[in-house]
Amino acid sequence: MYYSSANVSERQAAPPSLAISTVIFALRPSATSGRPTLWLPLVRRIREPFKGLWALPGGPLSHHESLQDAASRNLRETTGLSPSYLEQLYAFGGLHRSPAQRVVSIVYWALVQPTEAALADESENVRWFRADRLGDLAFDHNAIVDYALWRLRNKLAYGSIAYHLLGEYFTLAQVREVYEAVLDRQLDPANFRRQLKSTPEIEDTGEYLQGGKHRPPRLYRYTGRPGLDPDNRSTP
Amino acid sequence: MYYSSANVSERQAAPPSLAISTVIFALRPSATSGRPTLWLPLVRRIREPFKGLWALPGGPLSHHESLQDAASRNLRETTGLSPSYLEQLYAFGGLHRSPAQRVVSIVYWALVQPTEAALADESENVRWFRADRLGDLAFDHNAIVDYALWRLRNKLAYGSIAYHLLGEYFTLAQVREVYEAVLDRQLDPANFRRQLKSTPEIEDTGEYLQGGKHRPPRLYRYTGRPGLDPDNRSTP
DNA sequence: GCAAAAGTGTTCCCGCTACACCCATGC
């Protein structure tokens, strides 16, 4: 941290510092059930405050990059991945988020495809966790993740988000699994498929997914906007 | 502005500065039709850049106040009013929002009651404008206002926002006028009243509004949350 | 053939829209 050794008068004098953090979601098979669940990467803090605790990836904003570029860079630097979806979440600016020094964090949230996510970097200080089984995180990051989860669930209901957690081709059942993982409840397969098929952005490829145990399902493709800074006017 | 005289190297060295701005909406009778319309207060810039142009009220964030407190203070200082509703809108951080110096603005939006708004301060450098008839504003403030309007319309559809533009007591027709002003289209009075009466936060006071030209309408009261930083988990 | 997932059809219910109609007041 920049002013971690600041005394009180320095704290008063220095302007609040500005940081960018990112909540990164990806789908991974659950260790127990094998069904897809939400995971996110965290970094271990190697200095005070909260040394040793896990925290959201983030860092200061440099002069030449936009807020979104900074978030995208966070993502690349900690996981080696590029986001399939990226959107601003909220600016957190409470007075005592960080001891010793006032920090305002502009937080983004991202979705990445599972094919990539499987080969994401992991190391001593970068590890993936199940979104519903995080321990105590540094700063107010537990609250931030909760809020990001709430937003994800909300956006999902509106549509057009789920595909960014999947690969290029997917079956309707896979989309349903995404919904079930995120919303944490079962959905009627029959009604769900009808809803999806009524949305024009889902295109039937004519291909089938072979190798399953049962009747091979059709493969679809998402033809909506690619997904950075997206959705009907959610970002200016 | 803090570093307005900065040269290139200073600009590179200095961290991006942080500002808070606020889009303040209130209902006022239209000059022509007399029907309620959306207005907002702007301040005239008295120095470069954009000297002489109108801009959103705002300023730097001081150390001892939260983001929301800073927005609330903006509101009080420019209009003398306190907000009935206040919520974060977005953090704008494009590289060239301001010439000469990089500024990241965290923007809030607010609603104020019309009874108060009628006696709001106005002066040579603070003036209210119809939201749909602004000229060219300083910085990217036209885009910010557009985005705030979009959010207002969205929130309205979800409910629980409109009452913060009205006084403590109101008729159902007044609520409908708010919706019509904000959404800019006519609504069926019969169906609209039924929808409202089905929401439990609207309480019949038993009183009637006297003095009209026709049958006196009932007066209602909003019993939902008072309205700062509100709505079902829209803010952490 | 059997199990299980893919995919289709059908019914019911609820909320919204449109619009006809009655009520109470000022003039």
Added chain:
DNA sequence: GCATGGGTGTAGCGGGAACACTTTTGC
């Protein structure tokens, strides 16, 4: 009385939930 907005009733449409049913594969 008449005009006008306040307020109620009701029929129809459409989308979602529930669930029965058929199809296609692996074993």
